Amino acid sequence: MTVAVGVDSGSTTTKVVVLVNGKVACTTSAVTGPDPAKTASLCIDKALSECGHTFREISCLVATGYGRERVSGATRILTEITCHARGAHAMVPAARTIIDIGGQDSKVIRLDERGFVQDFIMNDKCAAGTGRFLEVMAARLQVGLDEFGEEWGRARGSVKISSTCTVFAESEIISLISAGVKRPEVIKGLCNAIAGRVASMARRVGIEPAVVFTGGVSLNEGVRRALEDALSQKIVVPPMSQFMGAYGAALFAQDLVE
Amino acid sequence: MLLLTTCSYIPIEIPVALGIPARRAFPRGQKPVAESYVPRDFCPYSRAVFSLAKELEDTSEPGLVLAIAGSCDAMRRVYDAVRMYGNVPTLFVDVPRTGDDLAVGYFASVLRRFARELAAQSTGQATGEEELEERLWRAIRLLDDLRDVAKNYADMSSSSSQRLEMLFALERYLGMKDMEDAERAGTDGLVEYLVSEGFVPGEMKSLTEDGPPVILTGTYCLDTSMAEALDECGFKVAALDSCWGIRGLEPGEVQDGGDPFLALAGAYLRKTPCPRILQKDARILALDKLLDDNPGIRGIVYYLPKFCDQGYYDYVEVKTFAKRKHLPLLMVEGDYGAGKWAQTKTRLMAFLELLEQG
Numbered sequence A: 001m002t003v004a005v006g007v008d009s010g011s012t013t014t015k016v017v018v019l020v021n022g023k024v025a026c027t028t029s030a031v032t033g034p035d036p037a038k039t040a041s042l043c044i045d046k047a048l049s050e051c052g053h054t055f056r057e058i059s060c061l062v063a064t065g066y067g068r069e070r071v072s073g074a075t076r077i078l079t080e081i082t083c084h085a086r087g088a089h090a091m092v093p094a095a096r097t098i099i100d101i102g103g104q105d106s107k108v109i110r111l112d113e114r115g116f117v118q119d120f121i122m123n124d125k126c127a128a129g130t131g132r133f134l135e136v137m138a139a140r141l142q143v144g145l146d147e148f149g150e151e152w153g154r155a156r157g158s159v160k161i162s163s164t165c166t167v168f169a170e171s172e173i174i175s176l177i178s179a180g181v182k183r184p185e186v187i188k189g190l191c192n193a194i195a196g197r198v199a200s201m202a203r204r205v206g207i208e209p210a211v212v213f214t215g216g217v218s219l220n221e222g223v224r225r226a227l228e229d230a231l232s233q234k235i236v237v238p239p240m241s242q243f244m245g246a247y248g249a250a251l252f253a254q255d256l257v258e
Numbered sequence B: 001m002l003l004l005t006t007c008s009y010i011p012i013e014i015p016v017a018l019g020i021p022a023r024r025a026f027p028r029g030q031k032p033v034a035e036s037y038v039p040r041d042f043c044p045y046s047r048a049v050f051s052l053a054k055e056l057e058d059t060s061e062p063g064l065v066l067a068i069a070g071s072c073d074a075m076r077r078v079y080d081a082v083r084m085y086g087n088v089p090t091l092f093v094d095v096p097r098t099g100d101d102l103a104v105g106y107f108a109s110v111l112r113r114f115a116r117e118l119a120a121q122s123t124g125q126a127t128g129e130e131e132l133e134e135r136l137w138r139a140i141r142l143l144d145d146l147r148d149v150a151k152n153y154a155d156m157s158s159s160s161s162q163r164l165e166m167l168f169a170l171e172r173y174l175g176m177k178d179m180e181d182a183e184r185a186g187t188d189g190l191v192e193y194l195v196s197e198g199f200v201p202g203e204m205k206s207l208t209e210d211g212p213p214v215i216l217t218g219t220y221c222l223d224t225s226m227a228e229a230l231d232e233c234g235f236k237v238a239a240l241d242s243c244w245g246i247r248g249l250e251p252g253e254v255q256d257g258g259d260p261f262l263a264l265a266g267a268y269l270r271k272t273p274c275p276r277i278l279q280k281d282a283r284i285l286a287l288d289k290l291l292d293d294n295p296g297i298r299g300i301v302y303y304l305p306k307f308c309d310q311g312y313y314d315y316v317e318v319k320t321f322a323k324r325k326h327l328p329l330l331m332v333e334g335d336y337g338a339g340k341w342a343q344t345k346t347r348l349m350a351f352l353e354l355l356e357q358g
Helices: A036-050 A080-091 A131-141 A145-154 A166-178 A183-205 A221-231 A241-257 B013-017 B032-036 B044-056 B073-085 B101-121 B129-156 B160-164 B166-176 B179-196 B225-233 B260-269 B280-293 B309-324 B342-357
Strands: A003-009 A013-020 A023-031 A060-064 A097-101 A106-111 A117-123 A211-214 B002-005 B022-024 B064-070 B090-094 B213-218 B236-240 B299-305 B329-334
Touching: A003 A036, A003 A080, A003 A241, A013 A036, A013 A241, A023 A036, A023 A241, A060 A080, A060 A241, A080 A097, A080 A106, A080 A117, A080 A211, A080 A241, A080 B342, A097 A183, A097 A241, A106 A183, A117 A183, A117 B342, A131 A145, A131 A166, A131 A183, A145 A183, A145 A221, A166 A183, A183 A221, A211 A221, A211 A241, B013 B101, B013 B129, B013 B179, B022 B166, B032 B044, B044 B064, B044 B073, B064 B073, B064 B101, B073 B090, B090 B101, B101 B129, B101 B260, B129 B166, B129 B179, B129 B260, B160 B166, B160 B225, B160 B236, B166 B179, B213 B225, B213 B280, B213 B309, B225 B236, B225 B299, B225 B342, B280 B309, B299 B309, B299 B342, B309 B329, B329 B342
Parallel strands: A003 A060, A097 A211, B002 B022, B002 B064, B064 B090, B213 B236, B213 B299, B299 B329
Antiparallel strands: A003 A013, A013 A023, A097 A106, A106 A117
């Protein structure tokens, strides 16, 4: 029996994927918080106990994400670029472009037919174009992030959010609400703003189908639809899309075991 | 007197000929003082040079002179700001953007004026034209020999930051001696000095012998942090295309005889070009030469100080070049200390993984 563990210690959320004999046995996640090492350990323990295993049984553990160097017990450390590529390609073999929008960064990765990274671009210096942007706006609009897709569907049109800065965009939506613009239209405008920003990053590395969308924001239906409009491409959201980095890390761990 | 220069296009041969110690200004970063005088969206180096000029006002060292090269619009603006708001003797050396005969003739006149102004700042130095020209030819020949030694030693070192600092080591050596002493000591004198500075052949082991060889290029390195980060991540930095690296140690061939200013102007304008000079064709030829000189290069890391306009233009050209050569390219944009940032290291590690998987 082999137990391969992938840990993605992200800036907002820590994700763990456990493969037992090469098959996904369990996934778990937790808010990273101020102590990434402790959160990773707790997450690993939780995931293992859920699938009936213990830390001692781990055959190999690969860590990725911003806190990757803090994960104890890692056999190997890899960047989230490489791990997302591995995970997405395993899940969608036709994947040639990956758009990953996490809590505090976004990245676009271009792959070849083997799933090897050809080029990548990251935005981790500005909250615009990240999950944090949506969180701030959702709080201001008093709407859950999971309701964005529904709200998008209700919108009769959309407004243009001109500000690329999260702080200024928040002021802008306050003005729009004061001007009587309905919430669905504002939400559609926000989804379009984030999609526009990420699409311009994607164009810099080149967009080739299939385009796979990963990271926590991939679960946001409004952003997915806005991205499809912005890129004029079908966007594939694979199963476990928010766990893709950890899944890729687990696959690398499985390779090392074998 | 001590001359501080801001650019590798200011020939060190001139202060050496005048017996004036000179070295490259090496500001460690931008200070709040720059906020009031230089726009925030200016390149970090320009802002740091302005900060340095303000700091020099408080220094107790007498006879400091700052030479600012008009290497780009930002530096030209810094010169204006230092002249308007500063209190440090400052000379301006305009640098043309091409290497054609007209530009060389103009640059020769700029250098001649620079030499006159520099001599005027100093006292008791040779200012007669004939004597100055004779001394300048001697300085040119001396620097030719010493740069060869420095370059050989730089090539022997495995530490990228040590290689970047070779130019400073050469300048420190020249600052300790007058030209006659340096001539008498010859290349052996420099070798002795370099060894005393830790450049010991055979003891400079490679940090990253097995790493994928890459070129580090861009407009300006700002500091050694990016080179150090490349070493730490496990790249083998085969070529440091920087004004502290090869651009500073490989001026073009100086045509012997005649007007030394004209010869120097030609050699400097036709040296391995800095992207700030916007000699697009020469720049690509120089990159091509780097690939020829360093077979097996696997990728290019382009370091771009933020807000460096010339760098953004140059990056597009380098990207096209890399694509044509089927070489992966990573652009890292940053500020002073960027090599120590976690974001930079993530990009570098991801690029390393990309090269290793391919």
